[in-house]
Amino acid sequence: MARDSVEKQLKELYNLLNQYNYEYHVLDNPSVPDAEYDRLMRELIKLEEEHPELISPDSPTQRVGGEPLSTFEKVRHETQMLSLANAFSEEDLRDFDRRVRQGIGEQFSYVCELKIDGLAVSLRYIDGLFVQGSTRGDGTIGEDITANLRTIRSIPIRLKEPFSLEVRGEAYMPKKSFLQLNKVREENGEVLFANPRNAAAGSLRQLDPRIAASRNLDVFLYGMGDSGTTGVTAHSEGLDLLQKMGLKVNNERKKCESIEEVIEYIKKWTENRPHLDYEIDGIVIKVDSIDQQEQLGSTAKTPRWAVAYKFPAEEVITKLIDIELSVGRTGVITPTAILEPVRVAGTTVQRASLHNEDLIREKDIMLHDYVVVKKAGDIIPEVVNVLTERRNGEEIPFHMPTHCPECDSELIRLEGEVALRCINPTCPAQRREGLIHFVSRNAMNIDGLGEKVIGQLFSLQLVKDPADIYFLTKDQLLNMERMGEKSATNLINAIQASKANSLEKLLFGLGIRHVGEKAAKTLAEHFETIDKLSIASREELISVEEVGEKMADAIATFFENEEFEQLISKLKNAGVNMEYLGPKRSETANIDSYFNGKTVVLTGKLEKMNRNEVKATIESLGGKVSGSVSKKTDLVIAGEDAGSKLTKAEELGIEVWDEERLLEELVD
Template identity: 45%
Template sequence: MQRNEARRKVEQLRRTIREHNRRYYVDNAATISDGEFDGLMAELAALEERFPQLDDPESPTHRVGGEPLAAFRTVAHSRPMLSLQNTYSAEEVRRFDERTRRLLGEEGPLAYVVELKIDGIAVALRYERGHFALGLTRGDGTQGDDVTANLRTIRSLPLVLSAEAAPIPERVELRAEVYFPRAAFAALNARRREAGLGLFANPRNAAAGTLKLLDPRLATERHLALFAYQLLDAPELGIENHGAALERMRAWGLPVNPHVRRAAGIDEAMALCEQWESRRRDLPYDTDGLVLKLARLTWHASLGATSKVPRWGIAYKFETDRAQTRILRVDWQVGRTGAVTPVAVLEPVQILGTTVKRATLHNADEIARLDARLGDRVTIEKGGEIIPKVVEVHREARTGEQRPLGPPQRCPVCSERLEREAGAVAIRCVNEHCPAQLKRRILHFASRGGLEIEGLGAALVEQLVDHGMVHDVADLFALTTEELARLERMGPRSAANLRAALEASRRPSLARYLHALGIRHVGARAARLLAEAYPLLHDLAAADPEALASLPEIGPTIAASVHRYFARPESRQLLARLEQAGIIPRPIAKTAEPSSLAGLTFVLTGTLPNWSREEAGQHIIARGGRVAATLSGKTNYLIAGENPGSKLAKAEAAGIPVLDETGLRDLLSRGPSGD
């Protein structure tokens, strides 16, 4: 091949490749397969190697140029790089809108451009005569690190802007968000796991880590991506609104997020925010909110910025049920069935408006799977459960001071050896008389889901067991007012009240009674189903496991557990003693269908007058409903108490029915149809 012919071919290939890059990254509409694209790249690379004089640093084959750096150069930003004010509160966004209208002296609604807030790393980019010249991190906002070499490895970042649709000024400055697509992030961590390297906690951390790599050759394997979101000096180019500025960048071949929308006013903008709260999970990258920017750029200019934040926009962040914190200590707790479970004691952290200090680690296997250690930085999730859980350990944040967490060999309360059943994950204290188990059993027996014995709290149960006054739940009913009055923090009056509460609890419904007994695998719902099928306790006790397992929703596990419970001599003795003490369960009256809330999703917020949120949640679950932590398109009801926070406003805006505790109680007793 002659040199001239080669030159023509090389130029044509570079144009074709740039065009395909653009279709792929900017228009989201690839017209050739990845294999065909790789073929074009290989052809170009081969020609460049054969004709070195045709080489060009901006060729698509040269995403990586130069040697590893010793350190990053610090460069001043041409304009301060501020981040927008952000909030979790829809009300605050509306206040921002009101304030801004006042400042601008506008009577009518303000138009906004609403963009997804990509959870990545903001960078400043500069193009000179259409060529990518400089890329800086935010740094302290005044100056940032020169990460040009790493940015060049991002395939969606054009090294040369396209002048086809719009002329390119001498110098273009813009802001963009560099992010890790979820799939690329998962692949990166998989490779690192295989290589025995520390894992990145989340795509954002991985993006930050990649931009700070001193060797750009490593960055090129990571497949970062980016979206341009702000064009500086747009008014100087005759562009009057932010949406048009985004379009201009797209015309130059810069990737702009396709989900940008214009909103005619704050109501429309907030409606978009609501939509994304659930839709965002379907995106192939992480987002942590939406950004509302005033559409008209003249407004940007007249509003300017405070010393910290621009006045022309606000970020509305999604509520998240996760947070990062540190494990200070692990407590091994003995449950009422003897299971010994690890609970992480945490550096206090706020999630959804509450302070979280403890999170469950479930069991020793889970600790091993997570490789959780004392002092580890962890992500915890509140979810719909009662106790938040540790979902992730940030091994990359280890300092060397973290210490492994072995399961204890002996019960932390009674010092008996712990056992592990074959095939089970829990370790168990099998001492029938373990005080920790007894205390838990009594508390469960007296709880609101059980016999609802008012005044029998944890401090009292401690004393009753520690003083040897109670050895099983039947002993509770033999306690005299005089005995109770001698206990700490108990006067004659509280003793009399407790005595009366014990008397009042002698006729529980069979459903409550079964639940109170604490039979393994029998929660409130199963207890109710069993009580409906067997109105008399004696019939249930005599039922064989096959008959039990044939009941709706009662599987073989529950059936076997119930059968085993009633077959044990210890249980039969206890039931006989309870009967002697005058505890006679009564058959239940059907109030509502047990699964009257099946298929419905509830979110709870604020403080309810009588129930804790957990209790309310248990009642919902017992009726077959579901409890979620955050509002979404699937939420059917918001249950709101005192100080409901931003969820109430969001639910109202989204038209989700809101109930107070009374409304919830009605729903629980009647079912949603109202009959």
């Protein structure tokens, strides 16, 4: 067959298959049976095998291919991907509308769209060909996930028109695909995904595109990075153009002429969202005119011409079967509701914290009650209230115990506290929880020593106190369940490495009452060694910044206890560092750094840097990291999903940096 003839045949097959794919995956209206599509695909594969030199990048056969990646490359977005400010009530929406009217006058329209609960992505097309796809990242730099996005059938490899542009959208996993995926994972004994959003994000961050291809992902496109070259003058026009080019755009969008229409649209979808075959978590409202968008402008992180209305936390009814008690590392007894499994905000819930006895009394909670459950912030399950009208006499009043469920010691309630507490220092539950705290990330940070491993070590009596961790042997670890040669070696190495931690890590890990992470750092810097701290008087302790009477008493009591004195001695013998290794304020006084002498607040999620590392770096450069924004704040570093702290900083006129600006300063 002549080359021209083969090229013509290939082009015809491309056009046919791409059209059928578009009808099936975008329009949801296939014009040919699956068998016909499969027949044409086999014909194309055979032709390409015979003429591999003619295979085009936009061939339907090229969606999945290549070897797994070793890592994801970084991608700089041509136009920044801003996040959206949130609205949670009708009042918030009217405030947004008021600000828009103040900025551009009375004549404008909104476009309302469903807020898809997935992973924000950017697609780049050059002359109509899909050349790169990436995650949002920090809005400026994302990760290259082109190979995975190519596996999504609703993303065209070639547009119907030869535009060069960046397209923005949300990749998601349909509910049906999510249920099928979790069914397979359950059958294989694998951990289930919590919700479709996590499943979609996890699928697109697989280094092997064949895994992403097997997950049946989909996408909705909702805008362009830069509409300048397309000639569109309104957001609604842009969506129509994307659809015309063969991209999948959500059809449930609506143009609204007033905030009243917007509110009606929101009410409609608040009621109808369960009937969709994909998850949504809100409604996005945008000013339609591109010129008016530019007139309103943006803050450092969010556009002033758009807002995301977040649905109220979903509330469901289930039955409270039992109340389970747990003992924390400080001896506090925490009641937890055991519920009949119920799906709330995308995940199955079986437990909800009841916090303390007072809350149980306040809400009149009884065993076998029907209760209303929601997720606080769509994350933490909580019991909202009891449906007392559904009681039938089988309910049983619940009373907190008088003795510890672990060691049977008498429980007490300290003055001014609502919690019941076990004060037995040898209580096994407290020791176990104390060990878990000691090895945690913000304390000694021993990688591989998680809750389950600590539980095993404790039950086998290999570890009774934190110092015992440093005397573990590889042979002891190898005798434990699910502990192989490599895991044991890595764990021993991690334990050894933690010996070199600075004193503040140890102080926080010891779990001294009232001494949090920040106070541990202050104490370590002030006293420099644990020996000096251990002999400090209450007066000396109180003289330290941020140390009050309660904390001073707790520290003094800790070091006066003979058992803890022996623990410190044992840790010293194990070779654990007992000195502060960070920079002192006197040493940072003359550092030539932007941060020197400044108060900095971190808010939101950082993509490229660990928050604790950022904090440590800023402090090493003479800065002070605070937890709240005030007039004394010099700088706010805002990551993704920054909330009220960012808003307050903008109101006070405080300088705000994104993560990219922070990286530039640190690199310089």
